[in-house]
Every structure is written in C-alpha cells, then in structure tokens.
Amino acid sequence: MYKIVSIPGDGIGPEVVAGALEVLNAVAKKHGFEVEIEEHLFGGASYDVYGSMLTDETLEACKNCDAVLLGAVGGYKWENLPHDKKPEAALLKLRKELGLFANLRPAKVYDALVASSTLKTEVVQGTDFMVFRELTGGIYFGQPRGYDENRGWNTMVYERYEVERIARLAFEYAQKRGNAKVTSIDKANVLEVSQFWRNIVHEVHQDFPEIELVDMYVDNAAMQVVRNPKQFEVIVTGNIFGDILSDISGMITGSLGMLPSASIGSEHALYEPIHGSAPDIAGQNKANPIATIASVAMMFENSFNRPEVAGDIYAAIEGALAAGLRTGDIAAPGEAICSTTEMTAAIVARI
Amino acid sequence: MYKIVSIPGDGIGPEVVAGALEVLNAVAKKHGFEVEIEEHLFGGASYDVYGSMLTDETLEACKNCDAVLLGAVGGYKWENLPHDKKPEAALLKLRKELGLFANLRPAKVYDALVASSTLKTEVVQGTDFMVFRELTGGIYFGQPRGYDENRGWNTMVYERYEVERIARLAFEYAQKRGNAKVTSIDKANVLEVSQFWRNIVHEVHQDFPEIELVDMYVDNAAMQVVRNPKQFEVIVTGNIFGDILSDISGMITGSLGMLPSASIGSEHALYEPIHGSAPDIAGQNKANPIATIASVAMMFENSFNRPEVAGDIYAAIEGALAAGLRTGDIAAPGEAICSTTEMTAAIVARI
Numbered sequence: 001m002y003k004i005v006s007i008p009g010d011g012i013g014p015e016v017v018a019g020a021l022e023v024l025n026a027v028a029k030k031h032g033f034e035v036e037i038e039e040h041l042f043g044g045a046s047y048d049v050y051g052s053m054l055t056d057e058t059l060e061a062c063k064n065c066d067a068v069l070l071g072a073v074g075g076y077k078w079e080n081l082p083h084d085k086k087p088e089a090a091l092l093k094l095r096k097e098l099g100l101f102a103n104l105r106p107a108k109v110y111d112a113l114v115a116s117s118t119l120k121t122e123v124v125q126g127t128d129f130m131v132f133r134e135l136t137g138g139i140y141f142g143q144p145r146g147y148d149e150n151r152g153w154n155t156m157v158y159e160r161y162e163v164e165r166i167a168r169l170a171f172e173y174a175q176k177r178g179n180a181k182v183t184s185i186d187k188a189n190v191l192e193v194s195q196f197w198r199n200i201v202h203e204v205h206q207d208f209p210e211i212e213l214v215d216m217y218v219d220n221a222a223m224q225v226v227r228n229p230k231q232f233e234v235i236v237t238g239n240i241f242g243d244i245l246s247d248i249s250g251m252i253t254g255s256l257g258m259l260p261s262a263s264i265g266s267e268h269a270l271y272e273p274i275h276g277s278a279p280d281i282a283g284q285n286k287a288n289p290i291a292t293i294a295s296v297a298m299m300f301e302n303s304f305n306r307p308e309v310a311g312d313i314y315a316a317i318e319g320a321l322a323a324g325l326r327t328g329d330i331a332a333p334g335e336a337i338c339s340t341t342e343m344t345a346a347i348v349a350r351i
Numbered sequence: 352m353y354k355i356v357s358i359p360g361d362g363i364g365p366e367v368v369a370g371a372l373e374v375l376n377a378v379a380k381k382h383g384f385e386v387e388i389e390e391h392l393f394g395g396a397s398y399d400v401y402g403s404m405l406t407d408e409t410l411e412a413c414k415n416c417d418a419v420l421l422g423a424v425g426g427y428k429w430e431n432l433p434h435d436k437k438p439e440a441a442l443l444k445l446r447k448e449l450g451l452f453a454n455l456r457p458a459k460v461y462d463a464l465v466a467s468s469t470l471k472t473e474v475v476q477g478t479d480f481m482v483f484r485e486l487t488g489g490i491y492f493g494q495p496r497g498y499d500e501n502r503g504w505n506t507m508v509y510e511r512y513e514v515e516r517i518a519r520l521a522f523e524y525a526q527k528r529g530n531a532k533v534t535s536i537d538k539a540n541v542l543e544v545s546q547f548w549r550n551i552v553h554e555v556h557q558d559f560p561e562i563e564l565v566d567m568y569v570d571n572a573a574m575q576v577v578r579n580p581k582q583f584e585v586i587v588t589g590n591i592f593g594d595i596l597s598d599i600s601g602m603i604t605g606s607l608g609m610l611p612s613a614s615i616g617s618e619h620a621l622y623e624p625i626h627g628s629a630p631d632i633a634g635q636n637k638a639n640p641i642a643t644i645a646s647v648a649m650m651f652e653n654s655f656n657r658p659e660v661a662g663d664i665y666a667a668i669e670g671a672l673a674a675g676l677r678t679g680d681i682a683a684p685g686e687a688i689c690s691t692t693e694m695t696a697a698i699v700a701r702i
C-alpha cells in the first residue's frame with residue numbers, strides 16, 4: 001500500500017493530475033496493490049483560500065507520505081504578488097523543507113514525435129539522456145543575498161556533502177544504465193565553486209572506476225546539447241546550470257508536454273511534469289496529461305523500486321502515441337487532436 | 352590613421368589574423384586611410400617566451416592604441432598549468448584592465464550556410480540578433496571567492512553603474528537598429544542580484560520610451576533561442592548568463608567559424624573571432640578566417656564609426672560565400688574545400 005499526496009495546483013494542474021491518478025489506479029488494480037490518495041492545496045489555489053501558497057498542513061502532509069504528485073503552480077493572477085509570496089518562493093521552500101536535493105529530468109525523444117523538434121531529425125532522433133540537477137544548494141540558497149539601491153548580490157556556494165550525494169546518485173544511476181557515461185558540467189575555468197565541485201565529483205568517481213566521467217564547461221555543454229544531443233547519457237550539474245541545461249535538454253526533444261521529472265531526497269520525493277500551469281488552456285480538456293502520467297512511472301522507478309510497473313506505464317504511453325493519439329501540443333499540422341480525457345482513456349486502456 | 356595592436360596568439364590565431372590584416376590593408380587602400388599595426392604576444396605564445404600569458408608590455412600596448420585585434424589563445428600545451436597562469440586568467444585580466452565591460456556577439460545566419468545549422472532551415476533562416484553580455488562584473492569578478500577542503504564559494508554581484516552602462520549601450524544600439532526590441536535576461540524569480548539588474552534596466556529604459564523591452568528568465572531564454580531564434584533582436588544580460596546564451600546563439604547559426612565579437616569599454620576595445628585556437632588544425636592553412644575578418648568589420652563600426660567600411664567587408668564576405676568558397680568547417684559533404692589563404696584572397700579581391 002502506497003500513500004500518495006496529490007497536489008493538483010493551478011491552471012491545467014487539476015486536469016493532468018486527474019489523468020495521472022486514473023493511470024495510477026489502473027496499475028494498482030493490475031499489479032494488485034493499494035494506493036491511498038490524499039489531496040492538498042499548493043500554489044495559487046492555496047493562496048486564494050489561506051493567503052499562503054504553502055501551508056504548514058500541506059508541508060506536513062508531504063512529509064508524511066510515500067511520494068508527492070504535483071500538477072503545476074502559478075498563473076497570471078498571482079504574478080504581481082511580492083517575491084516572498086509568489087509560487088516560486090513556495091516551490092523553493094517545499095524543495096528545501098523536503099530535502100529534495102536531486103532533480104531528475106529525462107530528455108527523451110519519442111520516435112513518433114521526432115518531427116516536432118526544431119532540431120533536424122537526424123540530429124535529435126534517439127536522444128535519451130538523464131539530467132541530474134542539484135536542487136537545494138548553490139546560488140538558489142546561498143547566503144549572503146539581497147539588494148539595495150546601489151547593488152545586488154547572491155552567493156553560489158557548495159558544501160562537500162551536497163556535491164557528494166548528488167554525484168553518488170548520478171553514478172549509481174549510470175551504473176544501473178549499464179555503466180553509462182557521466183558528464184559533469186561546471187565553469188571550473190572561472191569559478192572556484194566549480195573547481196570544488198569538480199574535485200568532489202572526481203573523488204566520488206573513484207568508487208565507480210568502471211564509469212566514464214567527462215568534465216564539460218557549461219557554455220560548451222549548452223552548445224553541445226544543440227549540436228549533438230546523442231553524445232550525452234547522464235549529466236550531473238549544480239542548481240542554476242541545471243536549471244538552464246535541463247530546460248534546453250527538454251526543448252530539443254520537441255515535446256515539453258511529454259516530459260516528467262522527479263525531485264528526490266533521502267526521505268521524501270516529489271514527481272511533476274516539467275511544463276507549467278498553462279493558464280490559457282486551463283479547464284478546457286486540452287492539456288497533454290502524458291508528462292504527469294510519465295511522472296507516475298518515475299515514482300514507481302525511484303520511490304517504489306518497481307520498474308515493471310513503470311515499464312507498463314511507458315509502454316501504454318508509447319502505445320497510445322503509436323495509435324495516433326495527439327493532444328494539441330504534439331499534433332502535426334492537419335493531424336486530428338484529442339482531449340485530455342481521451343488521451344488518458346487511451347493510456348488506461350493499454351495498462 | 353588608426354593604430355591597431357595585433358595579437359595573433361596561439362593555434363590557428365596567427366593564420367586567421369594574417370588574413371584579417373590583409374583585408375584591413377585592402378580597405379585602408381580603398382578608403383584612403385593609414386593603419387599602423389603593432390604585433391604583440393599573448394597567451395601560450397607569450398608564456399613560452401616570458402613565463403607569463405600577459406606581460407605588462409602587451410597590456411600597455413593594448414592601452415595605447417585605437418583597437419586590439421586578437422586571434423585566439425590557449426591549447427593543450429598549457430592546459431595543465433595552475434589556474435592563475437592559464438589563458439583564461441590572462442583573458443579575464445585583459446578584459447578587466449582594459450575596462451571592456453560589454454561583449455557584443457552577433458548571431459547571424461548566412462543564407463548560404465543555413466543548411467549547416469542543426470536547427471531546421473525554416474526555424475533558423477533569417478536569424479539576426481545581437482547579444483550584449485556584461486563582461487567585467489557579476490560572478491566572474493565578485494568577492495569573496497575561493498574554496499577549501501569542505502566548500503567552494505563565489506559571489507554574483509552587480510553595482511548600479513555596471514548595469515546602467517551595459518543597458519544604455521544595448522538601448523542605444525537598438526535605437527540605431529530602427530528601435531529594435533530589447534530582451535533583458537535574468538533570473539529575477541530566484542536571485543536578488545537579478546531583481547536589482549531588472550530594476551536598473553527598467554530605469555535606463557525610461558530614456559528610451561520608443562523601444563520595446565521584454566524581460567525573460569534565463570532558463571526560458573535558453574529554450575527560446577532553440578525554439579524560435581527569430582523572436583530576438585537585441586539581448587542584454589549579465590556575465591555568466593551571457594557566456595551561456597551567446598554560445599547557444601552562436602551554435603544555432605550553424606557556423607561558429609563565421610562569428611566575430613567586440614569587447615568594448617569607454618576607452619578601449621578588442622575584437623576577436625568567437626572560435627578558439629583549434630590546435631588540431633593549426634599551421635595547416637585550413638582555418639576559416641571569416642570570423643576574424645568580420646571582427647575587423649565590427650572594429651570599423653564600433654571603434655571608428657565607419658559603417659561604410661564595415662559594409663564593404665561584410666559584402667566581400669557574402670560575395671566570396673556566394674561564389675562558393677568554403678573552408679572545411681562550413682563545407683557541406685562533397686563540396687570543394689578552400690584554404691585560409693584562398694578564402695582571404697577571395698575576400699580581398701572583392702573589397
């Protein structure tokens with residue numbers, strides 16, 4: 001029995017989470033386990049009720065479950081709040097409080113959708129790598145920070161244990177992937193914090209002699225993702241570089257609406273699609289639920305160690321795509337468009 | 352009469368600078384002005400003679416001329432030196448000492464070469480924007496910085512005057528380009544230094560009410576360059592974000608060997624190709640001189656305010672391309688390849 005906290009959130013969040021929960025129930029039935037789902041507010045939906053994007057109650061619930069499934073947060077309505085009240089601040093607090101130090105973002109190109117990439121098919125087809133972004137350190141959380149009339153400042157800092165644990169996680173994952181190559185991305189030719197990062201990654205690497213480790217500067221890495229994405233298997237990098245690189249890596253696949261993510265710590269884990277709340281299409285049964293459904297698959301891989309369940313979900317997604325189902329965001333010009341609920345039903349039917 | 356310091360540097364530097372100086376002499380003759388060229392050592396070439404990548408003599412020479420033309424620095428030979436002796440450290444020192452606070456990098460797709468981009472032709476054709484990267488501030492130079500056994504740290508800091516002057520330069524350039532749109536790129540949803548950056552850019556914008564200003568987060572911007580580069584006209588951003596974004600912007604054009612750059616301050620200016628020293632093809636008359644030749648064109652635009660001379664150079668480059676001349680880096684499979692000197696001669700002939 002798995003206890004899952006569901007946070008639909010804002011915009012299209014409720015629709016895509018509803019789809020993902022249907023799939024969750026379908027695999028539970030098939031594989032004979034039980035799931036308990038507890039729904040909580042977060043983001044704008046929470047602010048409108050409690051005047052806070054993240055209440056203690058929601059935070060406690062997230063700490064007392066086996067995994068969190070999040071839809072999306074934010075929207076125009078809450079954009080002009082002061083910085084400390086905004087969805088971003090709540091998201092950062094949630095990550096920090098749950099200790100979610102690793103953000104895993106697959107960059108995977110689905111054969112059926114390769115044409116929707118802005119990159120040429122021969123460049124991008126077959127791309128399938130995983131980005132490990134450090135999520136609770138670096139310049140996002142470093143002190144001192146602030147600004148006044150005449151200057152602004154932030155601090156990029158990494159502690160030994162912070163680099164060690166994300167590096168270890170990336171190497172362990174690479175091991176499971178048949179000793180995949182790990183590329184560590186930094187700016188060690190300019191930044192001392194990156195020299196430190198690089199030193200520690202190499203220390204941890206000594207425990208994984210069978211894995212190839214490549215160091216790459218962040219400016220070059222951003223280019224390489226666009227030039228030849230197939231060269232990557234596992235990427236590991238800090239918080240701000242990972243923010244940028246995981247987004248480019250998602251973009252080149254051509255289908256942001258398809259990409260899941262996992263944010264994991266030593267005690268808690270949160271799964272969410274990488275797309276945002278898309279307020280312009282919210283409530284219209286148009287959103288693509290696949291990224292959220294794939295996030296459930298990542299939950300079974302990472303939190304529950306049940307790759308066979310994840311495999312069923314991925315296969316059902318590919319089956320629905322192969323059958324030609326397309327939500328608006330992934331339809332080629334002229335292709336018929338299905339709704340959120342139709343896509344969900346097609347995937348559930350294949351479980 | 353213009354006094355120019357020429358720094359061939361390492362690898363292919365001497366070859367491409369030689370080509371650019373031929374073009375410089377050709378435009379001088381045509382337009383009836385004189386140039387005095389003084390050659391100096393920098394980078395590995397300097398280290399091998401003096402044990403230092405940047406001598407006081409070279410620095411003084413750069414301070415006492417109208418513009419510096421640089422080839423490229425660095426190579427395998429000097430990669431294992433301690434950090435403070437490396438080419439990177441010398442480059443940062445040169446930028447800082449000359450006060451080169453603005454790095455201008457055009458991202459321009461040549462029609463004749465559009466096929467060499469990894470992006471689809473319809474996405475990338477017609478791309479033509481300019482990146483203004485702040486070059487002497489931000490996390491590259493912020494204090495405190497360092498690392499020890501257990502942590503590493505750097506400081507991203509911007510002072511009011513630093514943001515003001517780069518923003519003003521970008522808006523003035525946008526004005527000259529027929530009130531082009533300016534996109535300012537930051538991470539103001541997380542970093543205070545970016546909130547400060549954004550505030551100051553908007554203050555400066557008040558003096559340019561006719562120009563459209565768009566704010567964009569750096570993660571989104573990196574995606575947008577790959578998704579739809581034609582949306583950009585002028586980009587202005589800080590040092591580290593600019594390092595990453597200008598490289599992606601160059602990459603999507605498909606021809607890094609074609610792209611020039613200008614690093615300018617209130618008293619000095621330096622022009623250089625964005626490609627590196629390419630030690631593997633050095634000395635073989637294979638390098639593409641166009642990026643360095645185009646850097647001379649930028650020199651006439653920015654330092655000498657002679658757009659008609661720059662125009663002649665750009666036209667000669669396009670003429671040589673239209674006539675089918677291709678160095679190895681820009682040749683399509685099966686196309687005939689010309690040498691550095693052949694490409695140079697073809698451009699000189701068209702001046």
Ligand SMILES: CC(C)[C@H](C(=O)O)[C@@H](O)C(=O)O
Binds near residue numbers: 088091243540570
């Ligand atoms: C919304 C923002 C704070 C967040 C981040 O920068 O981490 C987002 O870009 C992400 O990648 O999850």
Ligand SMILES: CC(C)[C@H](C(=O)O)[C@@H](O)C(=O)O
Binds near residue numbers: 189219442
């Ligand atoms: C070599 C390095 C220090 C430099 C930088 O980061 O500025 C380079 O990447 C550049 O963009 O000129």
